[in-house]
Amino acid sequence: MTPRVRRPGLRSSVTAAFAIGALLLSVILSVGTYVSARHLLVEQRERTALRQAYADAALVRDRLRTPGTGVAEALGAVAPPSGATMLVRRQGTWYSSSLDQSGDDLTAVVRPAVADGGVGLGWTARTDPHSVVVGIPLPAVGAEYYEVAVADELDATLRTLAVALLLGAALTTVAGAGLGRLASKRLLAPLAEVTRAAGEISAGNLGTRLQDTHDPDLGSLVSSFNHMVDAVHERIQRDARFAADVSHELRTPVTTLTTSLALLQRSDELDPRSRQAVGLMADELSRFRRALEDLLALGRLEAGLDDSRVTVTGAGELARKALAASGRSVDLVVAGSTGQGPDPLVDVDRAQMVRALVNLYDNADLHGEGLVGVEVRTCDDRVEIRVLDRGPGVADEDRTRIFERFARAGSSRPGTGSGLGLSLVAETVQRHDGRVRCSSTGRDTAFVVDLPLVTPRGEEA
Template sequence: MSRRPSRRGLRANVVAAFAAGALLISMILAFSTYFSARHYLIAQRERNALQQAYIDAALVKERLRTNGVNVAEVLAEIAQPSRTTVLVHKDGQWYSSDLTTQVHDATSDVASSVGAGDVALTWTDTGDRPNIVVGIPLEGVGADYYEVTYAKELSQTLDTMGYALAISAAVTTISGGVLGWYAARRVLRPLRQVALAAARISAGELDTRVEATDDPDLSTLTGSFNTMVDTVVERLDHDARFAADVSHELRTPVATLTTSLGVLQGDKHLSPSSATAVELMAGELERFRGALEDLIALGRLDAGVRESDWEVLSVADLITATLADNGIGDDVAIDVPGDLQIYGDRLQLHRALANLVRNAQTHGGGLTSVRATARRGYAEIHVADSGPGVPVDAREHIFDRFARMGARGATTGSGLGLSIVERTAQLHDGSVWCRDAAPRGADFVLSLPLAPTARTVSGREVT
């Protein structure tokens, strides 16, 4: 199966854009600088060569006007510039100030123009070296004058300038990428702060806000985000208060109905059908009362209300008390270290463990074991049952509110028990998840931070 190519992030795109922009600008500047300088240097070199050739040609022409003069002696008398070779073509013979220069190679490109009576200038690469060749006809003496100048220093200058401009372009490109990284970091910093604030808010820290800024371009973003969070928090508080008020208001009629049904259940004169109806009503009312208590507990958890002072709790004592309150006998395997301690709200943690135990008893085929271990600064409490387990695709939704799975009895719970467990774990900076138990069933794991005094044992951190 082919893998989809990963998309570049905003920071990578910004860095690439800055680097590409710097590369484009540096290349434009480098090429324009190089070709402008090259054109100027070549034109200046040609102008100097042409001027020097005119001067030398005039001297040679003046000397050749003397009868019986030797051309080789005339060339020897000329104080020619360094790296320059003078050639004279007279009476079908070639005369050179440098015997190493190949006459036909150096003058072949301009000979025809000079022979036609025109001054000519060209560049050649005689002997793998750049040369400027200037040809001037010497009218009146029947000769042609050629001056070949070795221009290697100009070629080296252009090469050096090209290398320098290429290095400058590379450095500019890298600098552009670094500048892009820095700019992206500065630009994304507010977005990262907003993302971190959103993550903390989703984790339950509803008092988190983005720090205000004086930047007029970012103040709108931070102000809108903080206003949105304030509105959401206000709405959540309103909903929580409304649910709590409704739940409290329902407690009184529920208590009245429970008392009334208790009286009817004690009446010996009811007919069998009436007694059956009363029992059904009592069962449904008990279920309703349980759902109401769960709603009240969940509302208090959502509002962040503590039910008791936080204290250091022994995990073993907490589990023992929970099993005793739920009538769990000795047939359940218990493996809890005696020195394992956590820090939290006793009533809330007791209720969370009780919900896990009741879930195993009601929906999991019966509780089989409860064990606890210390792992990386957390106490992991495992509550295992002997039921069919929880399908993998349902494990993410089993902690949703009002989520239900098949029950062992005739009735089902409110669908809020596991939601209360998850919310309690979140308020204690912990978590809860479900996995398969061995050899069968489900294993619900409640992970809670160890108490500060219990995180080290004999000077070593518990892992």
């Protein structure tokens, strides 16, 4: 199994790119600076050592020319420069101004050049820090002069330089990362704006547009985004117009049919067979009409709640209104079992909520063997409207499914409702920040609409 690698975000990528760029740049600059500075300093040091060695060699040679002067004596007469060791080799013997090191080791690097009769210049690691070694043949006195100068200043300078450059590189990298962060933030700011606008649009605020910009790079994004929203908006409006047109086209013929059927049903001239046929037509027509009304109501719900129609209403009044509107009279208990409590208030579109309740009553009659009662109670900050039937209840596995469009519980008779009733209830209740559920306990089945309780304004606690 390969581990999942999460791709870094755009902002992190931009920041990292800036940081890496800054690091590379500063490393190249630092290394370049260090190399050239080192080269320059080393060259300078060698030149200084060479000049010093020439001067000292000339002094030693002059001493040795004086007859009777020994090498040790000649060396002793010349004051060695600080940090430097003077060495003279004559007839295979080493003479030194200090006794620390053996001349063979120290001067190995330049001896071949000196043996060839030239001036030798080189570095030895035998000392700490490194030393520059100069070898000068002194043929006039039959000797070789060597000077070993410890390059401690050079070393310290180079170390300081390296530390400074390293610090500089680190600072540059951090600054690069910061710059990257800033740049990405600026770059992504328009994206954040697009995200906000898209969020508002998906929340149903279709009037949202991005502000025009003079930035040519962003201009095309802004205009294509706005064009897209225009197109979506237009499409939604077209769909709504289409729904309105269809509704008009279907409503008038349905009205004609119901009116004509009402005429037929009143007629005394029908024989029993025809009367039965007319009855069947009337039943099917009312079902068709219910489906049409449910479809139109669902369409309206999808278009969103119209705030101007939402008012504070008593839940009991709603239940009563729905009972009256559907010509039913069953027990209605408001706010508790002991008599009539105050009617709990809810904030709803009355027409939509009454319609939803009528659908629940219809459902109780169609699938629940008859509506037996309606209860309105408060439960903390919620109001429950319980629609009770004496039906067999709804199987656990069907309890959420029955609220889907055209879904039916397994046991129910087919072809009795519009197939939209309960989904309309669910949708309506959801639009009002509520929930609808089915609860069955043994013989009691209840569909429960649960809505937020509204406290009347201006009421003292």
